[in-house]
Amino acid sequence: MPLALVSKLRLGSPAVRPDEELIAEVLAGQTAAYAELASRYRDKVERLCHRFFGDREIVRDMAQESFIRAFTKLSTFRAEMPFGAWLHAVVANVCYDELRRRQRRPEDLVADFSAPEYTWAQLVSEATPEEIVAAAEQRQEAQDLAHRLLDSLRPDDKTVMILKEAEDLSVAEIAQILGWSEAKVKIRAFRARQLMRKRAEQILNTRRRRAVK
């Protein structure tokens, strides 16, 4: 794995005992050491899961599923890369699989906003940029609508969008994590960006049409 990817994916957390030592213990049969590994990376894992899913229950489930999958695949971990980077790739794949399992029709997602979401869309449409940024921090519906917007994408597109935009990974890095060709990642990224813009314009225009009525 390229060094740049390793440094970007490094989920951090220097600790008293190195990750490699704990992993060696787990592989030797001392499974209790895995609890310490999990506690080190839980916040980072849940944060990445939260990019994919807005529901906290699903986020917790996905985080737990990620740790379970990482545990069962731990023997495939190679020490030349940080455990955090490897775990990051596991989490991305777990969330991607879940997205595909939960595949929904995009039309259902954009059609029925709640009243607070409409209010937020109205604010985004009309307020000044500074007001928008300030208001986004206070409003849960800002996150809800953003999740709804992302949910309107296909699982492939959403995964690429999150890894590229939120995690700031390159095309090559995403291709490596998901096991895709770089061409596929580029196509998905382009398509995802186009669709996101289209859906966002729909939201803003829908709100405007309602306001006219």
Add this chain to the structure above:
Amino acid sequence: MNCFEARQAFITFWQRTISLEQRAAFCTHLSLCQRCNRSFRVFALSAPVLHSNADAAAGTSPRSRVTVLRRPPVRDRGRVGSARHPWWLLGAAGAMAAAALAVYVMAAPPSSAYVLERTITGDDSGIELTSFTTGGELFEPEGAALDPSHPILQEAPLGSRDDFAG
């Protein structure tokens, strides 16, 4: 600031890591350029998830973050006579400080000069040996910190943590 620079500044503006000068230039550009303005609004719809700095998964909700951000500046918090610190509160704090000082003076051991003077004069009626008790003995018997079997040195069992290994 041109359009390219403005698009580059979307994320830093959203995350409030942009400098004040750049921020002003950014806002000026958006007020003049309709395309960038529209693009920013499109960006703002997904930014709460894609470009949020909040550690939502760690339990810090946006609302609690706002609460922290909206705390008054330090210079306002200590202002005498402000609505946040009425006079009676300051008076009570002063009275408590005076009471604490009085207790300290009464409980403190006599100075060595005082003890020496009493020893020379032979008048030890006012000296209590118990007043020389060290501070550490008030909490733990001496030597307890060196005893590995002492309860304070026993670690919590590892199994009390959540075990994702199931």
